[in-house]
Amino acid sequence: MKFVLDAEQRLFGETLNKLLAGAGTAGAVRARAAGDPEPGRALWRSLAGAGVFALAVPEAAGGAGPLPVELVTAFHELGRHAVPGPLAETVAAAGLLARLDAGTGRGSGRGDDAGGLAAAWLPRIAEGTAVVSLALPPAVPYALDADTADLVLVVDGDELRTAAPGAALTSLDPARRLFPVAAGAAEAGTALACGPAVRAAAAAAFDLGALACAAQLTGVGRRLLEVTVEYAMTRRQFGRPIGSFQAVKHRLADVLVALEHTRPLVHGAALAYGSPDFPRDVSAAKAAASDAAHAAAGSALQVHGAIGYTDEYDLSLWIRKARALRSAWGSPAAHRSRVLSCLTGG
């Protein structure tokens, strides 16, 4: 039993951190919001180069995965740097395709079947040349960034199909554009697979997406805390650094306490991948991560005051992302319900 990242895993996280620290992620978000997806796409490519997306793709399909611990390590850094794009969605889609592939017999070679779909897309996901969006109504009713994705999937009941993006909805998070993929809007879509295997694969994909999102939220929370601590040490009001006020200290201490007790839940859920406890543990992690990031955002805003409330300060990107990811991939209430259902078998 060694429940901490090993040296290689830590190094992987640190490498991503360094890569992203110099990559102008906030600028990529603002470019995306202004209509230019290219900086985000460039980021995506360097993340793929660092091996991020291969973590979700089985080795047989050109990936290095599934490696859930490495995946949450990466997603923590993606959240910490507010990387834009359908990140959890692409990972979840990889999980879905891999699962369908395994379910239908790998490499059966039929062009319109799940195996062919997996063969066509999984290697591209791994190498970063395919950005995939995915909707899993009702919990994930919108396809994130469907306008710039290379493939947009939706699972409707036990049918998997492609979807054409409708009109975008505006999120509080400028990095996110959400596209309805309601049944009615699906004329343009193509049916890809059908049956109970689709339903099972969608359930597995949901868990993987929620886990990635939880890890992303811990990174968002961590960054908010880091930036706020730094600000509290330099900003002076009433003749002293505001970080010397007990109200500020205690609030930030509480954020740290929450984050420190969220990380083990995320790691624990990653290790439960493939076990019957995975859904329960993912839900525990997502609920806790949503609340911890929410608390971090609230404290960041309150400690920064009006500066934190100002669009042009990059801090606002993380504050907004904490709110958006809270309800993405299942709300805290929904995940808590699921934990209790798993525990009571009800």
Added chain:
Amino acid sequence: MKFVLDAEQRLFGETLNKLLAGAGTAGAVRARAAGDPEPGRALWRSLAGAGVFALAVPEAAGGAGPLPVELVTAFHELGRHAVPGPLAETVAAAGLLARLDAGTGRGSGRGDDAGGLAAAWLPRIAEGTAVVSLALPPAVPYALDADTADLVLVVDGDELRTAAPGAALTSLDPARRLFPVAAGAAEAGTALACGPAVRAAAAAAFDLGALACAAQLTGVGRRLLEVTVEYAMTRRQFGRPIGSFQAVKHRLADVLVALEHTRPLVHGAALAYGSPDFPRDVSAAKAAASDAAHAAAGSALQVHGAIGYTDEYDLSLWIRKARALRSAWGSPAAHRSRVLSCLTGG
């Protein structure tokens, strides 16, 4: 519209406050816990002398009521001084008997009917010679202090009957002994009245009891705040009064904010007496008062530290009462549910 106590009402509260401040209420609680009900009984008589119980008894039955605003004013002081006894229960019983009386035709003179019951007991309640306990299962399943009460009533469905106390249950609040009056334990009881009028009267009695309990909780909370503020000004740790620490200040400020916004709910509910909004407004008041007193108790304990955790310091009587009254006369969750049911008609 004048939504503050008038001069006479204020004077009434202040008079009770003075009366109780010199009456050794904490000693009466400890005597009661040690098996001696007499000091509590003496308190009861002086409260009756001040007119407290007459407030719940109609004028026609020898009382001065119903006067709900005066009643909550009194119960605030009763809570503030931790007066022991089945206070809300007696008031609720008075409401129940008066309502049954009105429902069945006052003064019909039948010894075993509701009118006779009211005629027999209401004047004694008003003058303080009858201490009445009352159980209204399921929300109020136990009869408080049934061992020392002169009359113990229980409403079971649409039947009102007397109940004989079984074995006492121990409450966290040493002022309270609770007696089960479950259907099975009722052999010794006598049926007094039956029918839909009983059910309606019991519902009205519940609202009155819950309102009295809410007012009592505001008094409990107020006292906890007063004592804690005083302590925070004198207790020194780390070379300064602990009340100069921001963590202590902000916590106590939050208690004041909660209490200041609970009083209007209690007053508002009292003014709604007799209107269709009464149940809704009582529930709003009881839920808020339970939470405000709970917050006051938590802060009192935390600011006092181990001293507040010590039985022999009188502070503990109020801390314990805040917890006991929180679940008495309907839990906060139950009252919140009722508010929402009233609002949505569901």
Added chain:
Amino acid sequence: MDLDLSPVEPFRAEVRDWLRAHVPAAPLPSLETGEGFAAHRAWERELASARLSVVSWPERYGGRDATPLEWLVFEEEYYAAGAPGRVSQNGINLLAPTLFRYGTPEQLDRVLPPMASGEVIWAQAWSEPGAGSDLAALRSTATRVGGGWLLNGQKTWSSRAAFADRGFGPFRSDPEAGRHRGLIYLMFPLEAEGLTRRPIGRLDGKPAFAELFFDDVFVPDADVIGEPGEGWQVAMGTTGSERGLTLRSPGRFTAAADRLVGLWRERADPADTALRDRVADAWIRARAYRLKGFETISRAEDAGAESSVNKVFWSELDVALHETALDLLGPDGELDGDWLEGYVFSLAGPIYAGTNEIQRNVIAERVLGLPREAKA
């Protein structure tokens, strides 16, 4: 003690009927856009034409001499009707009370009527980059010149200033004096020579604020409020009303709570009522704040530091209420719309007009009498 509102029911009915007939069926465009700002200004004019823009003011300035109770009732009806946001809010709620207390008759006559009619929209200009909650730290200056003052420096997070006509706020008239001394309170045109404004976006990107850069902006003596050097007292008079009952009227919250209950009924899976407690709690708190308002106006004496009690309460209620709504909306919680807009707006509550940390200090020290904090 009573809660008898029947004497004001005729007034309530008049307001309700007028609003029912006049509130635009479709929401106006966001008042943080040029188009929306103009639409909201037109709405102010419409309100004023019915003498409903400033009901509590004296008649001579465009009001009705409404009692505080009538004002509360007006606000309840206004928000219940879903009427447009008040683009004149900074003027009506912050500048007007200051003028009533410190202004000259000439200033009242000159400033108030066009404020009431929406002809002149005011922006507040208090905060500076280095002086947010700590107002005494402000550094923008007013220098004495013949017949007036020259303003220099920078203000920021100036609400409404992107599109408003005029601004008001404190400047430092005597750099030698102590932190709370040597301030002057001034009104100035936003189109003045030497004044540059740069819109800045709030949390959701909408340009609700502006930065103002002053480069020898001339203000005549007639636009000084109170005595030069006493700007601190004048400003504090304004914060009193900003923190108190006037800025956030109970009607806002009771209307929002009613809408939340409606959302709950519409959205909540009856088998999945985890949020019920929070919905009920928001409604109860809104009711508490409403009744607290009635209590406040029933008291003879001024609330004083108790306005801090109100400010902490309504600002936290507002956040909790909107957070509950967003959580109820589930995956739609991040989407642009009324609830999200209300949420973003609510987030400013615990920050502005004195952060809630400062309010809690005020409550602890001035209401509860706890000792002041150790000094740095």
Added chain:
Amino acid sequence: MDLDLSPVEPFRAEVRDWLRAHVPAAPLPSLETGEGFAAHRAWERELASARLSVVSWPERYGGRDATPLEWLVFEEEYYAAGAPGRVSQNGINLLAPTLFRYGTPEQLDRVLPPMASGEVIWAQAWSEPGAGSDLAALRSTATRVGGGWLLNGQKTWSSRAAFADRGFGPFRSDPEAGRHRGLIYLMFPLEAEGLTRRPIGRLDGKPAFAELFFDDVFVPDADVIGEPGEGWQVAMGTTGSERGLTLRSPGRFTAAADRLVGLWRERADPADTALRDRVADAWIRARAYRLKGFETISRAEDAGAESSVNKVFWSELDVALHETALDLLGPDGELDGDWLEGYVFSLAGPIYAGTNEIQRNVIAERVLGLPREAKA
């Protein structure tokens, strides 16, 4: 990174089987009574006979040299089995770690085996009426005499001291030295001449504490722990373990959370699940604390100030968990019973071993690096 517990499963099975065979079917009488204390002492002896009373200690003192993971597993099984409270807790969790760090071989040999067997039960004697959280303010004295020290003064809120055999704690050996200096850490018999103990009740009236009055109580040099004058360092070594993993093992909370889920299933009206969020949250937090424990023991380095992070978390979890249970119990929430007893016990958590306010200061200053507070 892994969570592979299979290597400790045999040990877990042994503990589980033994507990299943030995945990009394009916709860022992409360350990805050003479009768209950004796029963709990007998239970300690029974545990010791299976070498299960101090599994993590070296074998020579009665332990099994268990790894930290084995200890965690032991605790999980212990609390899951509903086994009796540990009357030896103060000795095992507070005194023993101090002795392992500062004690002499002679002290270890003399003190530990009877502690492990329940023959000697220890009470901690730290707090004084004027020195609760501010340990440096303590005033009880130890005066040098031939061959030892004379204790004078008063201790209070001494856990277990009503019935225990011996006590330990810091005294002031040099009244001239500064607040953190001139302390001495001593062990003493509670039956000593000159020592008077007076039981005091905790919040629910049960005599969980005692006051101790010292009047020339003699303590031989052999019972001084560490160097005279270095009592502060010795005490801080103990608070480190008091705040950290050892005192409140995750197994307590996971077992309590499982029971809470059971209570919810049994009590909750399915149509009225307002408390569901809180039940689920308690379970999630207990799981988080358990996993955090695995993380802590997986790290090479010492947790240091991070033990404050744990203390804030478990103490607040414990209160929330028990409050949720009482709220679920509705009108039964005020009644004496396991849940109420656990609630009362939990309320001490945020207070003792350094209040949570102090812990938050420690976290802010030593973990986050925020500046120290202004001094009075």
